[in-house]
Amino acid sequence: MSENEIKNVHPHVPIMVRDILSYLPKKESPTDPFIYIDGTVGYGGHSSEIIKSIDSKSSLIGIDQDDNAISYCRNRFSEEPRCEIVKGNFSEISTILESKSIPHFNFLLLDLGISSFHLDSSEKGFTHQKDEPLDMRMNDSLELTAKIILDTYSDDELTQVFQNFGELRRVEKFVETIIAQRGKLETTFDLITSIKKSFYFRNKRSVYLRTCAQVFQALRIEVNQELHHIKHILSQLDAITVPGSTIAIISFHSLEDRIIKQFIRTHSDTFIACHKKVLTASQNEIKRNSRSRSAKLRVFSKINPDDIPEKRKGNKYKKRRSKDNISVPDSII
Numbered sequence: 300m301s302e303n304e305i306k307n308v309h310p311h312v313p314i315m316v317r318d319i320l321s322y323l324p325k326k327e328s329p330t331d332p333f334i335y336i337d338g339t340v341g342y343g344g345h346s347s348e349i350i351k352s353i354d355s356k357s358s359l360i361g362i363d364q365d366d367n368a369i370s371y372c373r374n375r376f377s378e379e380p381r382c383e384i385v386k387g388n389f390s391e392i393s394t395i396l397e398s399k400s401i402p403h404f405n406f407l408l409l410d411l412g413i414s415s416f417h418l419d420s421s422e423k424g425f426t427h428q429k430d431e432p433l434d435m436r437m438n439d440s441l442e443l444t445a446k447i448i449l450d451t452y453s454d455d456e457l458t459q460v461f462q463n464f465g466e467l468r469r470v471e472k473f474v475e476t477i478i479a480q481r482g483k484l485e486t487t488f489d490l491i492t493s494i495k496k497s498f499y500f501r502n503k504r505s506v507y508l509r510t511c512a513q514v515f516q517a518l519r520i521e522v523n524q525e526l527h528h529i530k531h532i533l534s535q536l537d538a539i540t541v542p543g544s545t546i547a548i549i550s551f552h553s554l555e556d557r558i559i560k561q562f563i564r565t566h567s568d569t570f571i572a573c574h575k576k577v578l579t580a581s582q583n584e585i586k587r588n589s590r591s592r593s594a595k596l597r598v599f600s601k602i603n604p605d606d607i608p609e610k611r612k613g614n615k616y617k618k619r620r621s622k623d624n625i626s627v628p629d630s631i632i
């Protein structure tokens with residue numbers, strides 16, 4: 300099925316499904332009920348495949364912060380007794396599990412970022428290709444919007460957002476233009492006008508498109524506090540996992556991937572990567588679904604302490620100082 304055919308059925312095409320399924324944890328005893336969590340259930344693409352591979356004793360909890368995704372999935376899985384859909388932020392995972400008296404999970408998937416529905420139909424200003432209000436909230440109950448950021452952040456704060464989350468250089472003129480336009484920037488096309496006034500594209504459309512994408516990405520990450528939520532869920536994992544619990548995270552931004560990679564490195568006494576190099580989509584998948592081009596998948600699982608050789612236990616401190624353990628400063632998260 301082509302991307303368009305799949306999109307006619309559901310509003311989002313899931314990425315790297317086969318890889319994800321190949322890492323579902325194996326049960327030691329068939330009677331163990333396993334808990335699977337899809338922390339970014341979206342339109343249920345990954346969840347529907349996971350559900351097909353799990354037994355009748357196990358269950359899946361799908362979490363999303365977006366109302367559209369929640370009502371879509373409640374409807375999609377209404378006939379599936381093993382599946383429960385919860386509205387919330389994945390960074391509230393401990394509270395969600397506690398409210399259901401579930402002490403730990405066996406598998407967690409995070410497919411980070413926004414869905415195709417956000418880009419194509421949400422009318423929240425996630426894309427520079429349509430004229431929409433400067434909103435960018437995945438969760439309507441958040442207060443911060445892209446417009447509030449543009450209207451109220453200081454010169455320094457705007458610079459930090461565009462440099463750190465958009466990986467843009469030379470943003471002084473852009474920040475100046477935004478500040479001069481305060482109160483008048485209402486829609487994405489107003490923002491595009493400021494972008495056009497402020498950056499030099501070397502007469503290349505590709506540079507123009509990349510700059511727009513970087514500006515939009517930076518604002519979206521700030522509005523939704525995306526890096527903060529990733530850090531927060533990672534900090535809870537040890538307490539809500541058992542040996543064998545597996546975590547699969549698909550990210551689309553180098554800062555996200557760095558946070559995950561660094562977490563696995565610095566917690567090598569508790570978690571182990573399930574593969575050597577970061578996993579990416581196949582050429583075939585990229586052809587079918589261009590969104591998979593920048594996807595990076597990392598899978599790691601909780602170690603059984605009895606399986607760690609004594610030598611490695613003593614290595615904990617050394618590992619934390621490994622040379623490419625690049626830290627992401629807290630100030631930008």
Ligand SMILES: C[S@@+](CC[C@H](N)C(=O)[O-])C[C@H]1O[C@@H](n2cnc3c(N)ncnc32)[C@H](O)[C@@H]1O
Pocket residue numbers: 311312313314338339340341342343344345346362363364365368387388389390410411412413414415437528
């Ligand atoms: C890439 S889509 C997931 C698509 C899904 N895997 C599928 O196959 O349909 C990302 C989803 O995660 C949700 N999301 C992003 N950050 C979140 C967070 N911190 N907590 C809960 N949901 C989040 C978004 O609302 C969006 O629906």
